[in-house]
Amino acid sequence: MYFYGRAGMMKKRGWSCVEEVVSKAEMNWLAIDADPRFQLLQRKKLSLLWGLMAFSVVYYFLLPVGAAYYQELFKIKVWGPVNVGILFALSEFVVAWTIAGVYAKRANKTFDAMAAEIIKDAHNIK
Numbered sequence: 001m002y003f004y005g006r007a008g009m010m011k012k013r014g015w016s017c018v019e020e021v022v023s024k025a026e027m028n029w030l031a032i033d034a035d036p037r038f039q040l041l042q043r044k045k046l047s048l049l050w051g052l053m054a055f056s057v058v059y060y061f062l063l064p065v066g067a068a069y070y071q072e073l074f075k076i077k078v079w080g081p082v083n084v085g086i087l088f089a090l091s092e093f094v095v096a097w098t099i100a101g102v103y104a105k106r107a108n109k110t111f112d113a114m115a116a117e118i119i120k121d122a123h124n125i126k
Contacts, residue, residue: 031125032118041114048106052099059095063088 032038067074067085074085118125 026123028126032122035118035125037114037118041111041118044114045111048103052103056095056099060092063092 063085066088074083074088076084078084078087
């Protein structure tokens with residue numbers, strides 16, 4: 001038997017669906033936005049995202065700055081034709097995936113729990 005749409009698939013798997021819990025018409029979005037728990041969630045997310053973004057921008061620009069001003073360092077051979085510059089450039093991918101992993105771990109551990117609590121009480125927030 002096929003279930004079309006996300007809600008149908010979630011029902012089939014036994015997962016709860018936000019649309020089933022709270023009707024969008026009953027939501028007081030301004031009250032939710034003013035809720036201290038929601039404000040805390042937003043502050044935590046923004047501080048993490050700005051920190052990760054600042055780190056990634058600095059790390060990204062270290063490559064062109066290093067290639068321009070520290071050419072001798074970047075030319076050092078590590079193994080065969082592989083030099084420090086190539087390794088640093090490849091490390092950009094590792095750093096990008098690490099940043100994504102850090103965000104995903106924090107979101108799964110902290111942000112999702114905070115959001116679930118807000119969603120659970122959303123219809124009571126006035």
